[in-house]
Amino acid sequence: MRDEVDLVVPVKTLDRAKTRLTSATGDPVTHAALALALAMDTVAAALRTEGVRRVVTVTSDPAVAAEMAALGVESVPEPAESGLNAALRHGAAFLRSDRVGALQADLPALRPAELAAALRRAGGRRAYCPDRQGTGTTLLLAAPGCDLDPRFGVGSASAHAVSGAIALLGPWPSLRCDVDTADDLRVATALGIGEHSSKITVISTTK
Template sequence: MDLVVPVKTLGRAKTRLASATGGDPVSHAALALALALDTVTAAVATPGVRRVVTITSDPAVAAEMAALGVESVPEPAEPGLNAALEHGARTLRSDRIGALQADLPALKSGELQAALEAAGRRRAFVPDRQGTGTTLLLAAPGGALDPRFGVGSAGHHRLSGAVALLGPWPSLRCDVDTEEDLRLARVLGLGARTGNALPAWTT
């Protein structure tokens, strides 16, 4: 399995977390970067994941990912998350491709591995903890990824024929967009980088 992880330019990533860092742009960028690095670190360490590629046009993100041994591909000219994921899928040219969101700082490799195994050879997705979004989308072997991220993506992926995977994988379903999400992820056990970048109110 090869995974595509989209990472926004840090200045426009995770805008709803701006209040968590007191509006300081440097601290906010550091937190957004930490979320992505912890997510990718867990993905790289997952048995069954052969390769991880990030899609980003931020040189700071690309440099940090390179230090992890992860390749970064610039975002395509066409805007939007789905276009970026399609671009990443074309870059990988793999028989089995998945899209993993970059805001899973509590992600455990064992949970990701369990989800990959549960999917089998099916096109499948893992909904977020609210059940409306998508944290992981998997193409069937040799099949198209066909990403439909955006508001209500879980429903869109289900309607497109993807199978919902609902196993006991709280860290895989806990994407972080708000301060509440960050607190919940902390309970699950954050990655080291996010833990170091946490704002003062969490200590």
């Protein structure tokens, strides 16, 4: 279907991922397990979303690639150029899709109905969903036939707005709740995190 989107989900190597969450996890094994679980819940929700045709992850971590394969998701190794935006451009080029998007891998409360509603709201337009703080970006959608042109990083919400993307601002708390800190994890847990993240015992999600 022409309106469907193919999504690239970037996942950092687990031993480097989610450094701001270290206070909630405590030890490296639990930390890596949580970083992986966040990505698995995000991808599992995306796979169940109406309007999403395909999901690929960009990761050079074999543990991530193996777990994604178990979900039926292909993984592309990171390109020679480092960084999140290079990884996303690489994934988008791999997909060769008419309509491509980027979904962050740290949305463990993501509800398929909320992602589907955001995709519908975007219609055929370049669009982005800001995180709950309003500064970062959780979802970026290219217009059909256009490059993804990702501008993730500090202040990416305004960078995406400047690039011509419209803001997707519906009642979609699960799509806006990226988990960077223990406080974010507390908010996501209150919304209802997915089965993989629920199994990880963290030290504390309170400040």
